[in-house]
Amino acid sequence: MKNKDRSFSYRATEESELLPLLLNIISNKSRNSIKSILARGQVSVDGQSITKHNYPVQAGQLVEIVDNRAAIGESSLSGISILFEDEDILVIEKEAGLLTVAGKDKSERTAYSELMNYVKQINPRNRIFIVHRLDRDTSGVLIFAKSEEVKKQLQDNWDDVVKERLYTALVEGNLKKEKGTIQSYLKETRTYKVYSNPTDNGGQLSITHFRKIRGNRQFTLVAVELETGRKNQIRVHMQDIGHPVVGDKKYGSTVNPIKRLGLHATALTILHPRTGEIMRFECEVPTSFVKKSL
Structure with a gap:
């Protein structure tokens, strides 16, 4: 609270x-x-x-x-808002600019380190476990497990557990098509860049569904649903159709009026690992995305 x-x-x-x-x-x-x-x-x-x-x-x-030690711990979180928490999972909204987990610099503040400190304030024996990740510059819904058992259950059955992964993207240009599906094979190189190919190139089959929300001559707001969840999938697929994600210099963007990557994980619907209940977690689209698409 x-x-x-x-x-x-x-x-x-x-x-x-x-x-x-x-x-x-x-x-x-x-x-x-x-x-x-x-x-x-x-x-x-x-x-x-x-x-x-x-x-x-x-x-x-x-x-x-009544007030609880969790309230004190939550108030100390930076770059994170807790959407839901129970004895099995911890669901947050992550801000853009925050890594999910540390890379080369192990001392860098991350969503994982923030949440580990948070749960340990309640009980020093508590731990959290990474289930999936968002890119540093992508904001939105992110789920962690509170035990290794739950983590394994979620990861091993990810395709069955996850019923919806919805993103909102601000892309360059006026997207003419109202909706569509992008399908290609994605393969990462040694330089950590992902390339797309319409035929099997030894990469992973990747499928992205998109729907235009609104747009103008410069920018379009797009609802994106993942059928597969590959690294940089949305970013590469938006580049494939000639509308790169705003601020994504790595994959073709030439402008960045919002001073961040125009990608936000809006909603995640899962089957709860213990109860089997369908649960939908969502957070609002950043206002900067909306304003630029009006």
Whole structure:
């Protein structure tokens, strides 16, 4: 919970399971946010900390949402906002400019190092594990596991677990086509640049679906859904169709009015590794993308 969230109490007027009760009395928060509050142990019933969604609350019992050490830890995070957290996964919104995990410079601040410090403030034994990555200059939704078992489960079954990977891209030029699919084989060279080929060149088959949202003569805002998730896939495929991602000098962009890469991971829909529940995590498109496409 952010510091703006205030502790409060509520006396139950009828019998109900805890999660539906919280959804009813906390009208300004999403279902996922309330699940996070429960998982962090910030809810108590008659003074007893409760984390179970289906805990039976009786009429007359006192339900309290209390401050938690997680609130202190979260307030210290830089470049990261927590979208959801439970005992298995930690889902964040990463800002552009922050690496997912350290490269050559092991001392550089990363999403991984920030979150490792965060979970250890709650319990020194806590750890997090990398499930997938976003490029340094790509912002948006990123998921971590809270155990090696969950990490392996997510990675080994990634294609089945992930039901949607939606990005928003600001690209150069006025994209004439309203929607389409780009398919090619992508292969990375020793210089870490990815090349695209329409026929099998020994690379990985890569499929990207796109839909035009709006645009003008200079820029187009595009919704992009990944069928496959290869390194630099969207960036290379946008270059393939003659509309490179804004600010992506590596793959053909010549302008950068937004002072960052025009790529944002907008939404990720997964099957929860423990419950099997379909969960959708999303974050707003950067305002700079929207303004340039009007």
